[in-house]
Amino acid sequence: MKKRLLVCFALVLAIGAHAQWKPVGDKLKTKWAEEINPKNVLPEYPRPQMERSDWVNLNGEWEYTIQTKGAVEPVAFEGKILVPFAVESSLSGVQKQVGDKNELWYKRSFTVPANWKNKDIMLHFGAVDWKADVFVNDILIGSHKGGFTPFSFNITPYLTGKNNQKLVVRVWDPSEKGYQPRGKQTSRPEGIWYTSVTGIWQTVWLEPVATEHITAIKAIPDIDNGAMAVTVSASCGCPTNIIEVKLLDKGKVVATAKGLAGKEMRLGVQNPTLWDTNNPYLYDMTVSLSKNGKVVDEVKSYTAFRKISMKKDENGIMRMQLNNKNVFHYGPLDQGWWPDGLYTAPTDEALLYDVVKTKDWGFNMIRKHVKVEPARWYYHCDREGLLVWQDMPSGDMGNQWAPHQYNAGTDKNRSQASVANFYQEWKEIMDFCISSPSVVVWVPFNEAWGQFDTEKVAEWTANYDASRLVNPASGGNHRACGDILDLHNYPGPKMFLFDPQRVNVLGEYGGIGLPMEGHLWQTDKNWGYIQFKDKNAVTAEYVKYANELKGMVDRGFSGAVYTQTTDVEGEVNGLMTYDRKQIKINEADVKKINQEVINQLSK
Numbered sequence: 001m002k003k004r005l006l007v008c009f010a011l012v013l014a015i016g017a018h019a020q021w022k023p024v025g026d027k028l029k030t031k032w033a034e035e036i037n038p039k040n041v042l043p044e045y046p047r048p049q050m051e052r053s054d055w056v057n058l059n060g061e062w063e064y065t066i067q068t069k070g071a072v073e074p075v076a077f078e079g080k081i082l083v084p085f086a087v088e089s090s091l092s093g094v095q096k097q098v099g100d101k102n103e104l105w106y107k108r109s110f111t112v113p114a115n116w117k118n119k120d121i122m123l124h125f126g127a128v129d130w131k132a133d134v135f136v137n138d139i140l141i142g143s144h145k146g147g148f149t150p151f152s153f154n155i156t157p158y159l160t161g162k163n164n165q166k167l168v169v170r171v172w173d174p175s176e177k178g179y180q181p182r183g184k185q186t187s188r189p190e191g192i193w194y195t196s197v198t199g200i201w202q203t204v205w206l207e208p209v210a211t212e213h214i215t216a217i218k219a220i221p222d223i224d225n226g227a228m229a230v231t232v233s234a235s236c237g238c239p240t241n242i243i244e245v246k247l248l249d250k251g252k253v254v255a256t257a258k259g260l261a262g263k264e265m266r267l268g269v270q271n272p273t274l275w276d277t278n279n280p281y282l283y284d285m286t287v288s289l290s291k292n293g294k295v296v297d298e299v300k301s302y303t304a305f306r307k308i309s310m311k312k313d314e315n316g317i318m319r320m321q322l323n324n325k326n327v328f329h330y331g332p333l334d335q336g337w338w339p340d341g342l343y344t345a346p347t348d349e350a351l352l353y354d355v356v357k358t359k360d361w362g363f364n365m366i367r368k369h370v371k372v373e374p375a376r377w378y379y380h381c382d383r384e385g386l387l388v389w390q391d392m393p394s395g396d397m398g399n400q401w402a403p404h405q406y407n408a409g410t411d412k413n414r415s416q417a418s419v420a421n422f423y424q425e426w427k428e429i430m431d432f433c434i435s436s437p438s439v440v441v442w443v444p445f446n447e448a449w450g451q452f453d454t455e456k457v458a459e460w461t462a463n464y465d466a467s468r469l470v471n472p473a474s475g476g477n478h479r480a481c482g483d484i485l486d487l488h489n490y491p492g493p494k495m496f497l498f499d500p501q502r503v504n505v506l507g508e509y510g511g512i513g514l515p516m517e518g519h520l521w522q523t524d525k526n527w528g529y530i531q532f533k534d535k536n537a538v539t540a541e542y543v544k545y546a547n548e549l550k551g552m553v554d555r556g557f558s559g560a561v562y563t564q565t566t567d568v569e570g571e572v573n574g575l576m577t578y579d580r581k582q583i584k585i586n587e588a589d590v591k592k593i594n595q596e597v598i599n600q601l602s603k
Contacts, residue, residue: 021061021082023090028339028521028579032346033091038082044348046126046203047150048379049435050217050287051300054116058167058204059083062108066096069103069172073135077107083204084126086197089342098198099187100174106200109164119208120156126202126374128171129343130180135168145421147173147181148372148393149428150202154235173198179418181395181425183370184335191527194569197343202374210296212236214243214289219303219435220467223274223323227266228303232287234261241291247303248284249273261289274323275304275437277364280385282437304382304437308468310483310503318503319558319601320469322387322440328601329387329441329559330594331365332358332575333508336373337568339521339578348376353580354565355380361575361587362594367474367507367561370394370446372429381438389441389471389561390433392426394449414452422452423460430465445473447488458482474507490563491529493549498556505559506552510545511573514538514584519577521569528573529563539586546593553600560597 021038023029041059045051063077064087085091087104098104112121125132129147133140136158144151159165175196176186186193216233232243239260247255247267255267273281281304288298309321319326334354338345345351355377358366365387372393381388396418426444433439442461445451451473458472458481472481475488478497485499486507493509513528514535520526532538542562549560567574575590576583 020080021093023340024093024095025090027090028519029090030338030340030346030350030579031581032350033340035347035349036082036091041082042084042203042348044376046124046205047375049301049375050214052207052209052298054208056110056113056206058108058110058206060108061093062106064094064107065105066098066102067105069101071103073105073168073170077105081106084200084202085344086129086201086342087199088195088197089338089344090340091344091346097187097196098173100172100177104171104173104199106167106169106171108167110167110206111163112159112165112206113208116208120154120211120213121159122152122207122209123155123167124150124152124203124205124207125200126150126204127372128169128200128202129197130173130178130182131171132200133170135166135170137166138168145180146425146428147197148425149432150375169200171199179396179415180421181393183393183395189569190525191570194337195342201343209235210289210291212238212241212289212291213297214287214299216431217285217287217299217301217435218431219285219301221303221305221307221437223272223305223307225268226270226272227268228255228305229264229266230257230285230287230303231264232259232261232289234289237261238291241289244288244290246286248286251284254283269305272305275306275382275385276322277327277385277387280304280383280437282382301435302382303435306437308387308440310469316500317556317558318499318501320503326558326601327364327387328553328557328598329365329389329505330562330598331363331367331386332361332562333369333564334358334366335369335564335566335568336371336377337566337578339569343371350580351377352380355384355386357576357583358565359384359386360591361585362591362598364598365389365559365561366565367391367443369564370449372432375432378433378436378438382436386438387440388436388438389443390429390439391443391446391474392422392429394446396422396450414450419452422450422457426457426461427464430461434465439468441469441471441484443471443474443486445476447473447475448477451476454479455481469503471505471507492545493552493557493560495552495555495557503558504556505561506549506557507559507561508563509549509560510542510562511564512538512541512545513571513573515572516577516582516584519567519579519582520572521567521578526570526572528571531572535584535586538584539589542585542590543593546597550597550600553597558601 064081065077257265285301470482471484488508511529513531567578
């Protein structure tokens with residue numbers, strides 16, 4: 001009897017341990033929140049363009065505590081947090097604010113698999129907002145500043161012979177009180193400003209590699225010459241190490257090249273199948289590193305042949321081109337926020353859902369607004385065939401609408417440290433997205449939010465990646481630089497400026513609101529630029545604006561962005577609700593008019 005009671009007690013403890021995590025708070029939840037297993041959170045390999053078969057996912061329940069900034073590691077932590085959901089989110093199981101006066105601490109242990117012996121062990125972070133200090137077995141092994149890009153450490157020297165290795169991460173994020181890029185985060189959310197996101201918000205994982213291994217792949221297509229330029233970075237630039245790249249078309253090798261790490265290799269393919277929005281054709285790619293004739297590292301990747309450019313049409317209007325053909329870019333402003341996960345989608349299926357719905361509605365583009373997504377989001381856009389305009393997350397006086405003249409080091413609004421950090425984070429973001437065929441436009445600034453040295457930033461961006469277009473300031477202080485003049489107007493479309501030497505676009509318009517009871521983040525203070533009471537009225541207004549936009553295509557617009565994909569917190573101007581449970585438009589009508597707008601340019 002006593003033995004049976006002990007068994008029952010053990011079962012209760014086991015069930016309780018599994019059931020310990022649950023979403024907290026009374027805010028909206030998506031349907032995917034119910035599918036989360038705390039023992040298997042976001043299990044997909046997080047880096048599709050540089051994939052190895054062997055890895056360990058460290059997502060799941062960690063210990064956490066919030067302490068005063070500057071304090072030492074605590075002896076006891078205050079509870080459990082579900083990584084990789086930000087501490088302010090419901091899905092973290094915590095939903096607490098941190099603030100600029102405090103630091104967020106994480107702790108967990110991990111075991112290195114026995115079959116990884118004689119391998120170097122890499123610790124990867126998808127993204128941590130904002131400054132992360134990483135400790136392994138009580139040794140501070142490295143730090144990273146930047147809330148939107150991945151970073152890694154080789155932790156091999158710091159591992160012990162014991163089974164359990166100790167991992168601690170300390171995070172500080174000043175939100176709007178710092179100069180760092182933050183997008184729409186604020187400690188006091190209201191209107192167009194949303195809840196802060198602090199700490200780990202993308203997958204954390206371990207990976208075994210050879211001492212000399214591949215660290216990055218840059219693939220830039222040149223369809224005019226039937227070539228793919230590939231540059232591979234490695235942990236060691238040793239001249240005896242040989243990089244080999246193979247391009248595969250449906251499993252068949254169609255091109256190969258060999259070279260050294262850091263050197264550009266060109267792979268030629270005759271009459272390659274081109275990637276476009278109607279046929280998002282991807283080539284598989286394998287990259288290997290050989291030492292003394294023996295392959296010591298190999299990764300799987302993919303790439304695509306496509307070209308983004310601009311050219312004047314027969315009427316002298318500058319147009320954006322995809323694969324040397326005029327294409328009107330039309331899509332929603334996509335903020336990438338989730339009511340339960342904030343910056344982090346609950347599942348990969350949820351992450352894909354917004355992309356698929358955008359394509360279903362007849363759009364061919366997404367403007368990723370002042371946020372950077374996990375690598376799998378770009379993978380989904382690459383596969384589904386959507387063009388992406390990638391914003392730099394705004395920061396440093398980010399909510400100032402009035403024009404500013406920033407002079408680094410002399411103006412109080414932009415210090416030298418702030419400027420240096422801007423370029424560092426922008427470079428990391430560009431490096432992160434550089435090989436994604438879907439990404440076709442860089443947007444360094446949104447409106448006048450922290451805009452500075454516009455000509456210099458636009459020139460730097462264009463020089464760093466000449467294969468894409470530069471939209472220097474979407475709706476911002478307009479300067480004669482970059483490739484695009486971008487206007488914002490709400491609610492309806494308007495063309496009030498025109499530049500004959502650049503592409504002209506309507507970077508934001510719309511904002512048609514529809515609050516839907518039972519799907520609201522808050523009970524009051526919900527807003528859109530205009531509001532209606534049912535989806536038929538919303539659809540009619542949407543179609544009216546789109547017809548007006550059609551007339552502006554002939555006059556010179558070459559792209560447009562409708563606000564927005566989903567409701568976000570107090571904003572109710574989404575094409576679907578924040579919880580993604582209700583579509584707020586008649587989808588067939590919207591798809592029809594969207595296709596008409598896009599096709600207007602080809603008439």
